[in-house]
Amino acid sequence: MQQQDYRQVLVEKFVDGIEYSVETLSLRGEHQLIGVTDKRLSPGSLVEQCHIYPAALPEETFARLARYITRLLDEIGHHHGPMHIEVKLQDDDIQLIEINNRPGGDYIWDMVNKVSGVNLVAETLRYAFSGQPDAQTRRRRQRYGAMSYIALFHSIPPQTISQALAAKVGLDRVQCQLDNGQPPKAIGNSFERPGFILIGEQEPAALRSALPLVEQWIDSQTHHEEKRA
Known part of the structure; x- marks a missing residue:
């Protein structure tokens, strides 16, 4: 590349480990680690x-993250x-992936609040001075004691979601844009997801038990719509 007159070359590597989001709040120079969010990606993308908040991390790992941030x-x-x-965390190693001076997206800010x-x-505004x-x-x-944001990759009417899940899990918010009869398309980025479900439970263990139930129901609806198409 230097022979082709590239004076500077940026080399990046793939970072192994488990990815987490860390939500912090700094007040006039004093930093607080508010919480850590467990992030799960769609298979193959x-x-x-x-997102699950808070992530189930050992106290030692949380303390190490606090020192790092x-x-x-x-x-x-x-x-x-x-x-x-x-x-990304791998053993004792912490690798920085991204940093932004804003609350987390995908309703992480709402989960932190609740x-x-x-x-x-x-x-931030109240204690500026x-x-x-x-x-x-x-x-x-x-x-709540714990919450989860679950993205939808196919349109499901919010009323259908509420009727099926409200009595089974702590359904906090449902939002979905209907496809108006258009054939579903592959989701290439976060902005193309049609909606999401936000659930909350008083106990983190109850939330983690509820997640497979919700995900299985979403999968069943997705397969049903694919067969209809």
């Missing part, structure tokens, strides 16, 4: 299929506001 945020000079950081009681935008969040106020805002 890079499109997110499911503190050094990282200090290094880049981040002083105030939320940060959405994507990392599980951790931390409204990332409101607290003075004051600190009150732990009791955060606890009063908590609605």
Whole structure:
């Protein structure tokens, strides 16, 4: 490549490990690791299929991540506001994938609010010049012990979802854009997903038990629509 007059070459490698999202809030230079989100991709693609908040991480791993993000945020000079950081963990190694000074997408911001009681935008504004969040106020805002965002890759009427799942899981929000009779197309990126389901449970174990039920039901609806097509 140098012989072809490329003066600089950027070489990237594939990073092994399990990918997580780290949600942080910095208030006037003091960094807090609010929580870690478990991310699952659609098989064979890079499109997110499911987020689980909070991720089931050992305390030692959580503490190691907290030390890492503190050094990282200090290094880049981040002083105030939320940060959405994507990392991969493999053994004791932490690899930075992406960092953005905003709350996490795919309703991660909403899951953080309802599980951790931390409204990332409101607290950023409220404590811009003075004051600190009150732990009791955060606890009063908590609605669930754990939540999950489940993306839809085929259109399913929200009413159909609610009727089938409301009595079985803690259905918090359902949103889906109907296809208006158009044939389904392959999803190439996150913006092309037609909708999502947001579920919440008081106990993390209950959420993880409910996830296979929801995913199996979505798969059954998808196969049914494929047969009709």
